Amino acid sequence: MAHRIQKPPRHWRKEIDFVLISQEQIARRVNALAREIEKDFAGRDLVIVALLNGTVMFLSDLLRRLSLPLRLDFIGVSSYGGGTESSELTFTKELRLDVSGRDVLLVDDILDTGKTLSQVMVKLRKLRPRRMKICVLLDKPSRRVESVSADYVGFEIPNHFVVGYGLDYAERYRNLPFVGVLHPQMYKNPDFIPLLSAKKRQLLIGPKAAMAQIAQPPPTQATWLAPTL
Numbered sequence: 662m663a664h665r666i667q668k669p670p671r672h673w674r675k676e677i678d679f680v681l682i683s684q685e686q687i688a689r690r691v692n693a694l695a696r697e698i699e700k701d702f703a704g705r706d707l708v709i710v711a712l713l714n715g716t717v718m719f720l721s722d723l724l725r726r727l728s729l730p731l732r733l734d735f736i737g738v739s740s741y742g743g744g745t746e747s748s749e750l751t752f753t754k755e756l757r758l759d760v761s762g763r764d765v766l767l768v769d770d771i772l773d774t775g776k777t778l779s780q781v782m783v784k785l786r787k788l789r790p791r792r793m794k795i796c797v798l799l800d801k802p803s804r805r806v807e808s809v810s811a812d813y814v815g816f817e818i819p820n821h822f823v824v825g826y827g828l829d830y831a832e833r834y835r836n837l838p839f840v841g842v843l844h845p846q847m848y849k850n851p852d853f854i855p856l857l858s859a860k861k862r863q864l865l866i867g868p869k870a871a872m873a874q875i876a877q878p879p880p881t882q883a884t885w886l887a888p889t890l
């Protein structure tokens with residue numbers, strides 16, 4: 662879809678280059694996704710499995726628009742692997758609900774290379790759900806490495822690093838009510854780079870620079886509390 666350039670609110674302008682998807686656009690699309698999901702899962706034993714932490718806003722908006730019976734559980738994932746391209750996933754929270762024989766809707770914030778969702782799917786398939794569908798707020802098809810596609814996509818977007826509406830940069834900006842493109846000066850900031858996950862370092866500064874950054878000492882608490890923006 663075509664995106665109109667919109668300015669972020671004044672107080673975010675130093676950090677956010679432009680608004681890619683507004684609050685209003687998100688609300689309309691989430692509503693439409695909920696209608697589709699309700700139709701497809703009517704009468705089913707639905708378990709929604711959401712990935713932590715990026716789904717927080719999308720999930721809560723989607724859930725309150727779904728009026729069919731469902732259960733909810735979370736899986737925690739984090740990437741590691743020291744900035745190499747083959748970053749593996751660690752599971753920081755395991756699924757608690759029994760999904761065997763049930764319909765699973767896996768929810769994530771963004772489908773990028775597809776490495777995260779393909780590994781999560783391998784894990785979930787072993788639990789023998791009746792069927793598994795994927796729902797993501799954002800899809801960056803140009804970045805795909807694994808052959809994974811989502812059944813429900815909020816917005817297909819170009820290859821920008823986006824933040825807001827749950828998505829973060831060094832754990833910041835999850836609270837923006839819109840999806841914005843991070844200002845390039847933000848990811849050159851040496852105070853933030855050491856705070857990024859291996860996955861985001863690769864995304865923003867490339868694998869070589871990511872390796873160099875990992876060799877740096879970790880940031881002090883003072884750096885974290887008072888970063889120079």
Ligand code: IMP
Pocket residue numbers: 715769770771772773774775776777778821822823824828829830860864
């Ligand atoms: P994948 O494994 O490459 O598909 O990456 C998926 C994960 O990478 C998402 O769940 C996000 O946590 C993160 N990610 C990918 N692209 C972005 C972005 O543009 N902004 C913030 N996080 C992103």
Ligand code: MG
Pocket residue numbers: 712713714715769770771
């Ligand atoms: Mg994520």
